[in-house]
Amino acid sequence: MEKEHLEVILESIDSKFDLVIxxxxxxxxxxxxxxxxxxxDIALCNVRIDAxxxxxxxxxSRLSEKIDAVAADLSAHRADTEAHTIYRVRET
Known part of the structure; x- marks a missing residue:
C-alpha cells in the first residue's frame, strides 16, 4: 500500500514538474x-536618427549660407555711402 501511495505522489510531482518546464x-x-x-525597433530608430x-x-548648411548672404548684403549696404544721405549710420 505504501509503495502504491508513493508512486501516486511521485506521478503528481512529475506532472507538476512538467507544468513548470x-x-x-x-x-x-x-x-x-x-x-x-x-x-x-532599435534598428529602425537608429535609421531614423541617422536620417x-x-x-x-x-x-x-542652408542656414549658414543664408546668414553669410545676409552678412554680405549688410556689408555692401554699409559700404554704400550714397544710401545714407538722410540718416547717418555709424558702427558702434
Whole structure:
C-alpha cells in the first residue's frame, strides 16, 4: 500500500514538474520573440536618427549660407555711402 501511495505522489510531482518546464519554455519563447522585436525597433530608430542627423546637417548648411548672404548684403549696404544721405549710420 505504501509503495502504491508513493508512486501516486511521485506521478503528481512529475506532472507538476512538467507544468513548470512547460511554463519555462513558454516564457523562453516569449522572451526570444520580444528580443527579436526589440532589435528590429532599435534598428529602425537608429535609421531614423541617422536620417534626422542628415536633415539637421542640411538645415544647418542652408542656414549658414543664408546668414553669410545676409552678412554680405549688410556689408555692401554699409559700404554704400550714397544710401545714407538722410540718416547717418555709424558702427558702434
Amino acid at each position: 512547460e511554463g519555462y519554455n513558454t516564457l523562453d519563447r516569449k522572451i526570444d520573440t520580444f528580443r527579436a522585436e526589440l532589435k528590429e 534626422l542627423g542628415v536633415k539637421i546637417d542640411n538645415v544647418e
